[in-house]
Amino acid sequence: MKYLRWLVIIPYFCLATLPLCWLFLTSLKTQEAAISPTASLIPTTAENTAPGGLSFSATLDAYRKLATPHTGKAHAFFHYLFNSVIIGLLSTLASVVLGTGCAYGFSRFRIAGARDWLFFILSTRFLPPLAVVVPVLMMYRAFDLPNTHLGLILLYTAFNLSLAVWLMKGFIDEIPRAYEEAALVDGYSPLQAFYKIILPHSATGMAVTAVFCLISAWNEYGFALALNNAEAVTVPVYFAGLQGNIQGIPWPQIAAGVLIFVVPIVSFTVLVRNHLLRGVTFGTIKQ
């Protein structure tokens, strides 16, 4: 029984992490080495390695090439990465601010139909992006918003708000009401109590919420694809557009780009590892 569990863990661990290891190796290869029908596994610093051998000469070319536009594309990878960063950060900021306020309101005030409102908020998360994107697109056309950063920022804010409200409500519910009551007795106004008591005490919650909002905005594809074809293209849409390229798909560059794209997400995952469960269950399961 003791060994049985390793019989499950080790094979799964190897299979699950191999794609990520392979990603790293590929980013060090040349295009020829990457699409060679005999894969080489060991990076070496040797200048010339025999084709078809186990080792290949490692190069950082793929990373360097990310700075120049790929054939048929208007901009280099970093341009799209910058779009992703701007859109991700601003929409995250907006969802956390709006979500925290809303969660505080539902947590501390008597609001008519509070439960119904909360479940309405949760239900918005389940709508398939493609089923709501056309009306949004029509609405945006009226305001000249398609193809803009602002358009995607607003959309991602709306998309992430449900998560932000539910997560933040879980965190704020845990702050004892006695703290604010003491502040009110001391002569704070309700708004001051919110700023000086609730906000500092929910800092962790806000950070966790921000990470989850950032990750889902960072990874989003359906909305970004439907609303953008030129100005505010994010990394997932850019990568997807490289398929069907005449010169073949530049795998080492894609691997290098994916790695750069994924490293922040992996670091954030490690940072919020103790709150992952909360994040994926909308704060309903706490541990």
Added chain:
Amino acid sequence: MRVKDGVLKYGFVGPALIFLIAFNIFPLFYNIYLSFTDAELSGGIARLIGGRNYGVIFDDTRYGTALRTTGLFVILAVAIELLLGFALALALQKPFWGKPALTTILLVPMMLSPAVMGLYWNFILNGHYGVVNQALSAFGLFQPQWLTDPDLKLFSILIIDIWMWTPFMMLIALAGLNAIPNHLYEAAAIDRASRWTIFRRITLPLCSPLLFLAVLLRTTDALKQFDLVMAVTGPNDRATQTLSALLYQVMFRGYKIGLGSSYSIVILLIVIAIATIFIRYIASIQAKQGRETA
């Protein structure tokens, strides 16, 4: 603290609610309106054409096929991910050296972008230079054409989905296992219960509420499957066209948004039905937690 300050409380909850209504309720109703028109993506004047779009979708064989493909995908993906994830959680139940780090590493795939990783998996599964087929050939095994064989394409998408989302099931199942009080296992040990009895009478029943929650969450998500389909085959492949892919094909490649909207209404009904079950379930969990803490 119950502050009777009407303005203040609506100042807190109002902005978020207005935002959500503008981006969800409005599109929903607009979608219903569009589904009765012949609107095109390119603009122009849309005319009301009654229920003709709904007539078209029931004649469209693509629609039935997409429903079947989506259903098959959801059932297989959720079932396999549940079994694998639960098996992993059982294996990870007892503490051992390095368990937190190992668990965190295992969770990484579910945080990644399906669209980006889907594209990258094309490289891994490629029939000529893909590392999977090279490994198979090293063992002298048959080399399937993962991305071009019509019988295998959906299966390849399934593999990627399982890679990404098994950790999700594992995470929730682990939480369920951790919540089982130790004294139950101790009592079972005193009664000399067999491993199988302990699993069937203690572990499984006490874990199942959380497993059900995980299944509901994964189902609503898998129903929307779009990113991986786009990355592996594009939206217009008969073998892998899910409902979302069909929607994309009709609206953004065919420019028929009136027709697309009527497709989307049917998808919405399915998603809303499952989401309602999910929300009722959350409400019951919360009610239970409320009783326990009260």
